[in-house]
Amino acid sequence: MKNSTYLRDLLREMEIPYTEEKLDQIYDFYEMVIEMNKVMNLTSITDHDDFMKKHIADSLAPIMFHVIHEGDKILDLGTGGGFPGIPLKIFFPGSEFLLVDSVNKKLSFIRTVIDTLGLRDISVLHGRAEDLAHDSGYREQYDLVVSRAVANLSVLSEYALGFVKSGGQFISYKGSSGVDELKEAEVAIDQMGGCVDILYEYALPDGDSRTLIIIQKEKPTPKKYPRKAGVPSKSPLR
Ligand code: SAH
Numbered sequence: 001m002k003n004s005t006y007l008r009d010l011l012r013e014m015e016i017p018y019t020e021e022k023l024d025q026i027y028d029f030y031e032m033v034i035e036m037n038k039v040m041n042l043t044s045i046t047d048h049d050d051f052m053k054k055h056i057a058d059s060l061a062p063i064m065f066h067v068i069h070e071g072d073k074i075l076d077l078g079t080g081g082g083f084p085g086i087p088l089k090i091f092f093p094g095s096e097f098l099l100v101d102s103v104n105k106k107l108s109f110i111r112t113v114i115d116t117l118g119l120r121d122i123s124v125l126h127g128r129a130e131d132l133a134h135d136s137g138y139r140e141q142y143d144l145v146v147s148r149a150v151a152n153l154s155v156l157s158e159y160a161l162g163f164v165k166s167g168g169q170f171i172s173y174k175g176s177s178g179v180d181e182l183k184e185a186e187v188a189i190d191q192m193g194g195c196v197d198i199l200y201e202y203a204l205p206d207g208d209s210r211t212l213i214i215i216q217k218e219k220p221t222p223k224k225y226p227r228k229a230g231v232p233s234k235s236p237l238r
Contacts (some may be wrong), residue, residue, distance in 0.1 A: 006197040007052045010205060016063050016091070025117045026056055026089045032116065033081055036109050042081035053204055059084030059148070060091060062171055065200050067214055070094040075163050077185035078102075078150035082110050084173065089122050097122040098142075100132065130165065130229040133162030133221075140165050140220065144204055148173035153185035153213065161192035164217040170194065171214055178211025188237035192218045193219040 004023045011018050030051055033042055043056050062068050068088065072095050076085030079099040089097045099122065101107055107124040116121055125132065132138050145160045145168075145230045153172055174181060182199065189196060197216040203209050226232055 006017075006049050007027070007056065009081060010052055010057045011060075013205060014057060014064050016059070016060055018091075022090050025086055025119075026087065028117055029082070029086055029113055030056075032109075032113055036081075038107065040105060042106070049085050052173075053206060054208070055076040055083055056087050057204060058089035058142065058173065058210065061173075061202065061210065062088075062146070062212055063091060064202070066169060067169070067212070068092060068095075068144065073141070074098070074144045074146065075100060075142045077136075077145055077156075077160050077163070079110065079124075080106055081148070082113060082147050084146055086110070086113060086119075087115075089119055090117070093120075095121070098138075099124045101126065110193040128229045129159035129163075130226045130232060133159070133226050140164055140217075143168045144169045146173070147171075148197065151233060152236065153178075153181040153198075154188040154238065156231045157185055157188040157192050157194060157215065158232040158237060161189070161194045161215070161217060162221045162226055164194075166193075166217055166220060168217045169197065169214055170217070171212055176209040176211070178213055182213055184214070184236075191222070192225055193217055193221045196203045 034046055043159050045051050070092050074095050075098045077100050079085045079101050085097055085099040099110055104126045107126055110124050139162055142163045145163050147160055194215040195218045197214040200212040
């Protein structure tokens with residue numbers, strides 16, 4: 001039996017229901033990240049409790065605000081080592097997930113995680129958001145896009161909102177800079193057809209402050225967005 005007391009306490013504190021199977025999957029994922037991290041830089045957070053808090057609890061935080069629904073078709077943009085996509089998939093097994101990243105070797109790792117954990121209805125896609133968001137197979141196809149630690153909110157809105165269906169949502173995971181980033185990103189969000197729905201501020205159990213910015217897709221994204229790969233980060237929409 002794995003010693004998962006710490007994780008159980010975290011989930012209980014966040015009022016997130018769990019099963020033994022989910023805890024086992026989170027542990028298998030944790031062990032795989034730690035092992036792979038020896039040869040590939042996936043995260044600087046390797047201490048057990050820190051990992052559970054700063055990666056797992058953080059990835060699952062939207063559950064506290066009931067902003068993710070089982071059955072949603074979800075895209076994780078810039079998933080890296082699988083955050084928040086893998087923990088969310090474990091907690092929403094009935095949702096279809098696509099985990100996107102521009103670095104293929106990280107996706108190879110995630111494919112191994114998917115196989116080892118026996119996850120279904122989840123796949124990975126290699127490419128840059130600026131290109132993929134123009135592909136009709138992905139453009140405006142998702143109920144929900146989530147993204148953590150990828151770019152500032154102006155740039156990220158240009159990356160993400162093209163994937164979201166009208167009426168769907170984009171959840172941006174941010175630290176304490178969320179409120180300030182939002183002020184700077186208003187033009188970009190509007191240009192992309194989005195509108196800020198709500199911003200949740202909360203603290204992780206160690207007191208680290210976090211922000212979840214929920215953006216609603218109100219109208220279709222104009223065809224010219226996102227601009228060519230590299231342009232959004234070089235000259236963010238203002
Ligand atoms: N979401 C993960 C990883 C953050 S690191 C976490 O929270 O830990 C940022 C990741 O975004 C990297 O893996 C990088 O390859 C990817 N990324 C950055 N710009 C991207 C783009 N334009 N399109 C797709 N992926 C991108």
